[in-house]
Every structure is written in structure tokens, then in C-alpha cells.
Amino acid sequence: MSFQDLIDPKPKKVFLLANEAIARAALESDVKVAAFYPGSPTSEILDTMYLLSGKYDDIKMEVSINEKVALETVAGASMGGFRSLTSMKSVGLNVASDTFYTLGYTGVNAGCVLVVADDPHAHSSQSEQDGRYFAQTGHVPMLEPSTPEEAYQMIKYAFNLSEKFKILALVRTSTRVNHQYAPVNIGEVKRRPFIKNKWNDVKGKYFTLSDTARRLKSEAIEKLIKIEEDFNSLQFNKIIDGEGKVGVITSGVSFLYTLDALDNLNLKIPVLKLGTTYPIPKKLVSTFIKNLDKIIVIEELLPYLEQHIKIIAKDSDCGLEIFGKETGHLPYVGEYNVSIVIDVLSKIFEKNIKINYKEILKRSEELKKVIPKRFPVFCAGCPHRSTLWSLQQAVKGTNFVLNNDIGCYSMLQLEPYNLTDMMLCMGASQGISSGMQHVLNDKIISLVGDSTFFHAALPGLINAIHNQHDYTVFILDNSVTAMTGQQPNPGSDFGPNKVVEIDIESVVRGIGVQNILSINAYDLKNNVELIKQFLDKEGVKVIISHGPCALYNDRKKRASGVPIIPNKVSSEACKTIYACVRDFYCPAIELNMDTRQTEIQLDVCNGCMSCAKLCPVTAIKSVGSELK
Amino acid sequence: MKSYNILLTGVGGQGLMLLSQILGDACTSKDYPVVVGAQHGLAQRSGSISAHVRMGDVYSPLIPYGSADMIIAMEGMEALRYIEYLKEGGVIVMNSRIMHPPLETAPIVKNRQEKKEYITIDQIFQQLKKVTNKIISLDANLLALEAGNPRTENIVLLGAASTQKDFPLDSETLTNAIKRNVPEKTIEANLKALEIGRRQAEI
Numbered sequence: 168m169s170f171q172d173l174i175d176p177k178p179k180k181v182f183l184l185a186n187e188a189i190a191r192a193a194l195e196s197d198v199k200v201a202a203f204y205p206g207s208p209t210s211e212i213l214d215t216m217y218l219l220s221g222k223y224d225d226i227k228m229e230v231s232i233n234e235k236v237a238l239e240t241v242a243g244a245s246m247g248g249f250r251s252l253t254s255m256k257s258v259g260l261n262v263a264s265d266t267f268y269t270l271g272y273t274g275v276n277a278g279c280v281l282v283v284a285d286d287p288h289a290h291s292s293q294s295e296q297d298g299r300y301f302a303q304t305g306h307v308p309m310l311e312p313s314t315p316e317e318a319y320q321m322i323k324y325a326f327n328l329s330e331k332f333k334i335l336a337l338v339r340t341s342t343r344v345n346h347q348y349a350p351v352n353i354g355e356v357k358r359r360p361f362i363k364n365k366w367n368d369v370k371g372k373y374f375t376l377s378d379t380a381r382r383l384k385s386e387a388i389e390k391l392i393k394i395e396e397d398f399n400s401l402q403f404n405k406i407i408d409g410e411g412k413v414g415v416i417t418s419g420v421s422f423l424y425t426l427d428a429l430d431n432l433n434l435k436i437p438v439l440k441l442g443t444t445y446p447i448p449k450k451l452v453s454t455f456i457k458n459l460d461k462i463i464v465i466e467e468l469l470p471y472l473e474q475h476i477k478i479i480a481k482d483s484d485c486g487l488e489i490f491g492k493e494t495g496h497l498p499y500v501g502e503y504n505v506s507i508v509i510d511v512l513s514k515i516f517e518k519n520i521k522i523n524y525k526e527i528l529k530r531s532e533e534l535k536k537v538i539p540k541r542f543p544v545f546c547a548g549c550p551h552r553s554t555l556w557s558l559q560q561a562v563k564g565t566n567f568v569l570n571n572d573i574g575c576y577s578m579l580q581l582e583p584y585n586l587t588d589m590m591l592c593m594g595a596s597q598g599i600s601s602g603m604q605h606v607l608n609d610k611i612i613s614l615v616g617d618s619t620f621f622h623a624a625l626p627g628l629i630n631a632i633h634n635q636h637d638y639t640v641f642i643l644d645n646s647v648t649a650m651t652g653q654q655p656n657p658g659s660d661f662g663p664n665k666v667v668e669i670d671i672e673s674v675v676r677g678i679g680v681q682n683i684l685s686i687n688a689y690d691l692k693n694n695v696e697l698i699k700q701f702l703d704k705e706g707v708k709v710i711i712s713h714g715p716c717a718l719y720n721d722r723k724k725r726a727s728g729v730p731i732i733p734n735k736v737s738s739e740a741c742k743t744i745y746a747c748v749r750d751f752y753c754p755a756i757e758l759n760m761d762t763r764q765t766e767i768q769l770d771v772c773n774g775c776m777s778c779a780k781l782c783p784v785t786a787i788k789s790v791g792s793e794l795k
Numbered sequence: 796m797k798s799y800n801i802l803l804t805g806v807g808g809q810g811l812m813l814l815s816q817i818l819g820d821a822c823t824s825k826d827y828p829v830v831v832g833a834q835h836g837l838a839q840r841s842g843s844i845s846a847h848v849r850m851g852d853v854y855s856p857l858i859p860y861g862s863a864d865m866i867i868a869m870e871g872m873e874a875l876r877y878i879e880y881l882k883e884g885g886v887i888v889m890n891s892r893i894m895h896p897p898l899e900t901a902p903i904v905k906n907r908q909e910k911k912e913y914i915t916i917d918q919i920f921q922q923l924k925k926v927t928n929k930i931i932s933l934d935a936n937l938l939a940l941e942a943g944n945p946r947t948e949n950i951v952l953l954g955a956a957s958t959q960k961d962f963p964l965d966s967e968t969l970t971n972a973i974k975r976n977v978p979e980k981t982i983e984a985n986l987k988a989l990e991i992g993r994r995q996a997e998i
């Protein structure tokens with residue numbers, strides 16, 4: 168997008184990321200409150216709303232401490248009579264689920280939309296969780312777009328649906344939808360004036376217990392019956408006519424793979440594309456399957472549609488044969504693509520495949536053997552690299568367990584570090600360390616980032632202090648939530664509105680930690696001894712390592728015209744000792760194959776000076792201000 | 796419209812997403828159908844990244860294996876890393892620059908007496924030639940400096956790509972899209988980079 172197009176109130180056709188289209192649709196839907204905690208693949212919804220809220224000052228936008236608080240914030244705004252939006256990644260809804268399930272009972276007032284994005288293939292998540300079951304078990308209607316255009320339209324529809332039935336509306340996406348760009352026909356932005364309501368004018372009852380709970384549950388179920396009626400004829404559910412007695416039922420991005428595959432195989436078979444996947448429009452499905460002998464259900468993750476359709480087919484007693492995951496035709500694991508769909512359809516229809524993709528994959532694997540892997544690594548200048556170098560040196564030769572958490576430092580589990588024993592989900596490093604210190608003799612070390620500290624680690628840490636546990640907490644404070652795109656967290660000094668920066672050290676002191684060590688991440692050699700001594704102390708001890716995220720800090724420097732001055736290796740001084748690369752793994756440092764000396768890539772290095780500090784012969788120096 | 800699939804590959808931080816944005820915006824301005832499947836995911840620099848740019852009458856955001864008309868690789872190794880997407884005899888427009896990842900350096904340093912070598916661009920060419928002989932390789936880093944901005948490697952490669960037979964976007968459309976999408980003060984360098992890339996490919 169060009170941001171100008173996105174803020175321009177006029178309708179037009181623009182090339183947009185689905186996540187941008189979602190934010191634009193929310194803007195056009197007159198959303199007044201938006202609250203998020205970042206998480207891939209939804210983070211750009213937050214980022215776009217952040218930008219929009221800078222231009223439209225009637226949007227109250229915040230980056231929340233976690234998903235639970237974000238959902239509560241938007242639900243509260245809806246109860247108060249204004250439209251609101253939140254989005255989160257699949258596992259984010261686990262954190263918000265207590266609130267989510269109860270909102271399914273109480274309902275809401277003004278349109279309240281929750282976007283939840285699953286991540287088939289676990290590209291950037293700890294699991295391939297299937298978020299569709301939340302809708303079903305939470306009594307909340309669910310829409311599933313396939314394209315950016317449809318995401319845009321569904322968000323607008325979802326606001327109306329939510330408002331009409333006073334129910335939370337869920338829009339479920341997946342990575343390949345969120346991160347899909349295409350032309351979108353955006354509409355006009357018309358904002359209503361934002362004057363705070365009086366509770367008496369909008370008042371509802373949002374509590375549930377016992378009798379009320381049972382009543383609210385049956386009300387929710389009644390609403391869903393009515394919603395299903397609407398869904399049976401909704402434009403997002405489409406039947407594409409075709410020939411023969413074999414059809415496909417699909418949804419989301421799998422619909423697009425199906426269309427490509429059918430084109431490729433020159434097949435014209437009937438297809439039912441479901442845009443509403445809870446409640447499933449049973450009448451529509453029955454009509455579709457009535458005249459068919461077989462259907463193939465194409466969906467990623469669990470056989471959610473497949474099982475629902477089996478039930479519908481049994482109820483309508485049409486003797487339908489259903490192919491999918493449960494029959495072994497399609498995989499349970501990983502994301503789908505056109506080739507996978509071509510493969511299954513060609514078998515069922517006994518069609519020849521034009522391109523033998525299995526052969527291609529095999530040959531490519533062979534060809535690629537000569538190139539090394541390029542895993543994600545800590546960026547050049549990343550403070551984590553320096554902190555973790557010191558930690559690695561400090562624990563050499565000791566018995567320890569490393570309980571990691573969720574953030575850029577999660578990469579410690581990858582080659583070449585291979586240095587993680589446990590990493591479950593945000594904040595888990597604390598509770599797991601508590602359990603382990605009860606039963607293990609080793610030093611227990613946990614790592615958390617600043618964002619994760621606030622998000623979910625704090626209760627675990629308080630619990631550990633209260634119960635007098637014995638382990639070490641490293642808080643890697645890089646001032647932002649880096650891994651998802653450097654959004655602010657409660658420890659940051661910026662945000663979409665005015666913020667108060669929460670000082671981590673004061674919090675830790677306030678909850679009663681006696682042993683606190685505050686270090687500068689880039690003082691890496693001196694830190695080794697400090698860390699060593701500290702690890703030997705008793706009780707819960709906290710080391711806070713400070714150093715701003717390099718990406719964030721470099722961007723800030725560029726914006727304010729501060730030069731970024733890289734380092735260079737002096738070929739006279741370098742004695743190929745390799746202290747700058749061993750255990751340090753900076754992507755800016757390569758070897759010169761002729762001299763075997765190290766060399767620094769000027770356009771990658773940001774001059775953090777850590778490698779220079781590691782060099783025993785001081786061969787690394789700043790190039791000086793004359794360059795760049 | 797007949798489809799044209801381009802796979803963009805490179806290393807995080809090289810401006811690959813901007814390139815896909817320019818291509819998508821260029822298509823949209825001409826009312827060509829286009830869909831781009833981008834790999835966002837993690838924010839770090841220096842990892843391997845790709846974007847699938849699909850023009851014409853196609854639906855899904857991923858190019859099927861063996862179906863890309865062109866790979867534009869911003870880095871040498873990344874031309875080979877996604878080779879399964881290239882169709883038989885497809886075009887590769889690539890940067891001859893290789894960025895050696897820490898994982899390649901680590902074992903060399905660890906076992907220094909073995910005097911292991913980095914992979915070379917010639918070894919990569921050898922592999923690529925088993926799939927296609929249409930390879931355009933440029934020192935985009937050097938050419939970008941010539942254009943006046945080291946961050947215009949992406950546009951140098953775009954310039955070279957645009958000279959290829961069947962490439963669906965004309966130079967005026969690309970120029971306008973670049974103007975709309977790059978920071979104002981870099982427009983001149985970017986347009987120069989486009990021209991330099993084009994000229995190089997025609998040599």
C-alpha cells in the first residue's frame with residue numbers, strides 16, 4: 168500500500184495486504200476503539216491501525232499488555248456503545264480464552280469483531296492450532312475469508328452481524344490469507360462524531376452465574392440458529408456449478424488452491440466454498456450434496472468441516488462418500504498448496520498431472536545440497552547476541568537447564584546455538600523453572616524478553632518469590648516487542664497515545680526480588696564474571712540486560728538523521744584468531760577466503776562494537792564518520 | 796490475461812517486500828489481476844525470504860512447483876534455494892553477490908585446520924544450469940552504488956528482469972509504480988537503478 172491511499176477517505180482500487188484491508192474496513196466501519204497484542208500473522212493489522220489512528224484522532228488505539236486485556240478492552244468499549252476491533256494469533260486466543268468464552272454468554276452491544284489467525288505449517292508459531300473450534304465451543308459466529316478483498320468485505324459484514332445479534336463476531340484467517348496482497352476495492356470513510364455515551368443510555372447486563380449462565384447459554388444458541396438462517400443465503404457462501412457427481416467443499420485459502428488445481432487439471436466440477444464456518448449453513452450444504460455421490464473436503468489443519476459435513480450427510484441420508492483427511496486422502500499436518508490439491512484430485516479423477524512435482528522436489532533437494540541453511544539469526548547489532556555470548560561463557564562447564572521463552576531469543580534453540588531445553592508458550596519459562604527447581608540439582612536459568620515479562624511471566628515470577636524458589640531470571644530488555652515488528656510494550660517510551668513507561672527494575676524490586684543485577688548488553692566481556700557470580704546466589708535472582716533492539720534503534724537513527732557507522736577489520740592487525748565470530752555468529756561478519764581473515768559487510772553492520780570488544784588484538788575499529 | 800509468475804527471493808533486509816509492492820501496485824494501476832503471497836513472519840534481518848508474485852488469471856498466493864516463469868534473486872544462494880518453483884527453462888535474474896550466513900562460517904572457524912571453503916557463485920551457476928540456461932547475473936551491489944544508493948539493488952534487478960520476453964509490465968508502468976512506492980528523496984536513484992539494470996541485461 169501507499170499509506171496515502173489507505174488514509175484517503177475516498178473509494179478506490181488499491182493493492183493491499185489482507186491485514187491492511189482489514190484495518191481499512193474497520194476504519195470505514197467507524198471503529199472507535201482498537202486494542203491489540205502483536206503476533207504473526209496478524210501484526211500488520213495492529214501496525215496499520217496504529218498508523219490510521221495517528222490520522223483519525225477519533226480512534227482510541229492501544230497496544231495492550233496481552234491478548235486477554237486487549238479483548239476485554241474492546242468488549243468494554245462495545246458494552247459502552249462503540250464499535251471495536253481486536254486481532255490476535257491463534258495462540259493469542261488461548262490467553263484471551265477465559266474472557267472469550269464468557270463473552271459468548273454475555274454478548275456485547277456495539278459491533279465487536281475479533282480476528283484470529285491460525286498458522287498452518289507453524290511458520291512463526293509454536294503449534295498448528297486450529298482456531299475454528301473456539302467459535303463452535305464459544306457460541307460465537309465465524310467468517311473465513313479467502314482473499315484480501317473478501318477479508319475487507321467480511322470485516323464490514325461482521326460489524327453489522329455483531330451489532331444485529333449483540334454477539335461477538337469472529338473472523339478467522341490463516342497465514343496465507345493475512346499475508347496475501349491483491350487489489351481491493353475500498354469504500355468511503357465516513358466517521359461519526361465521537362462523543363462519549365452515558366451508561367444509562369446504552370446500559371446492558373454483562374454478568375453470568377448459575378441461573379443467568381444457563382439462560383444466557385440458551386439465548387446464545389437461539390441467536391446462532393437465526394444466524395445460520397442468514398448464512399444459508401449469504402454471498403460469502405458460494406456454489407460454483409460444475410459437471411458430474413463428484414464435488415469439492417472447501418474454505419479459506421484452500422478454496423484458492425482448489426481453483427488453481429481445477430484449472431490446471433481442466434476439471435469443471437461443482438464446488439461449495441464456505442465463507443461462514445460456524446454455524447455451518449446446513450441447508451446450503453444439504454442442497455449442495457443432494458445430487459452428488461462423492462465429495463472431497465479440502466481444508467488445512469483438523470478435519471473440522473469434514474466432520475461437520477459427515478453429520479449433515481448422515482442427517483440427510485444421501486449415501487454420500489466423503490474424502491478428506493480421515494480417509495487418508497489429504498494430510499493433517501503442514502500447510503496445503505496447489506500441488507497437494509492437484510495430487511489428490513488427479514488420483515480421484517484419474518487425470519494425468521502436467522507437472523510431476525514430486526520429481527521436481529526430489530531433484531531440487533539434490534541440487535540444493537551445496538548451499539548452507541540460512542536460518543533466521545539475531546540481526547547485526549542485536550543486544551541479545553551480546554547478552555547470550557556472555558551467558559554462554561558464564562555457564563561453560565556447569566550443569567544448567569535453559570528454560571527459554573517466546574521472543575527473538577527463541578532462536579537460541581536453532582543451529583548454531585542449539586541451546587534451549589524448554590520453550591512452550593509466552594511466560595512458561597517461569598512456572599516450568601519453578602517446577603524444575605523443586606526436583607533438579609542443576610542451575611535453572613530462564614530467559615524472558617521485556618514484552619513477555621509483562622505479558623505472562625509476571626504472575627509466575629511473583630509466585631516464585633512468594634514460594635521462595637531458587638532460579639535465575641534473565642530479562643532481555645530491548646525496549647520493544649521485537650520479533651513481531653518492534654511494537655511498543657508497557658516498558659516502551661512510545662505508543663499510539665501518550666504512555667507511561669513502566670520500569671521493569673522497579674516492578675521486580677516491588678515484588679520483593681532481593682538480588683537484581685542490571686547490565687549493559689554490549690559490555691559483553693565484563694558481564695561474564697558478573698553473571699557467573701550472580702548465578703551462584705540463592706533464591707530468585709533477576710538479571711536485567713539492557714540494549715535497544717537494533718532494527719528499532721537503527722530506524723530511529725535514520726529517521727532523525729543520526730549516522731549509522733559500521734566497523735571494519737584491519738588486515739594488518741587481524742591475526743585470524745576468530746574471537747569475533749566464534750560463539751558470536753553475526754551476519755555482518757564473513758571470512759575472506761584468500762587471506763582467511765574476517766571481513767565486515769558494511770551494509771549489514773550497524774557498528775554496535777561488540778565484535779571489536781571481543782578482538783584480543785584490537786583489529787576491529789569503526790570506519791569513522793567519513794563513510795555513510 | 797495469460798499468467799506470469801515471478802518468485803522473488805533474497806535475504807531479509809534487502810528490500811524484497813518493496814519490490815513485490817512495486818510489482819503489485821504496477822499491475823493494479825493497469826487493472827491487471829495480481830496476487831502476491833509474501834512471507835512476513837519473523838521480523839529479523841538476514842534470514843532467507845521469498846514472495847510469490849502472480850500476475851494474470853490465477854487464484855492462489857503460492858506459485859505451484861515448477862511453474863515460475865522467472866526467479867528474481869537478490870542474493871546468489873537464494874537463487875538456488877527456491878529452484879523447485881522455476882519452470883523448465885524459466886528465467887533467473889540474480890545478484891552475483893553472495894552473503895555467507897553465520898551457519899556457513901561457524902564450521903570453517905571451528906575446524907580451521909581443514910581449510911574449508913565457502914560456496915562460490917560458479918558452483919551455484921553449475922547447479923542452476925541443470926534447470927535452465929536463461930540466467931542473467933549482475934553485480935547488483937556495485938550497480939546500485941553506481942545508481943547512487945546501495946539500497947537500490949532490488950530495482951537494478953527489476954530493470955534487468957523487465958527486458959525479458961513476455962515480462963508483462965512496460966517501462967512507463969514500472970517507473971510510475973516506483974515513483975509511488977519509494978521514499979521521495981530516493982526516486983532519482985531508483986529510476987537510475989532501473990535504467991542501469993535494463994542496460995546491463997541488454998549487453
Ligand SMILES: Cc1ncc(C[n+]2csc(CCOP(=O)(O)OP(=O)(O)O)c2C)c(N)n1
Nearest residue numbers: 206259573574575616617618619648649650
Ligand atoms: C500468546 C502469544 N501472543 C503473541 C505471540 C507472538 N510473539 C512471538 S515472539 C513475541 C515477542 C515477544 O517480545 P519480547 O519478549 O520482548 O522479545 P523480543 O522479540 O523483543 O526479543 C510475540 C509477541 C505468541 N507467540 N504467543
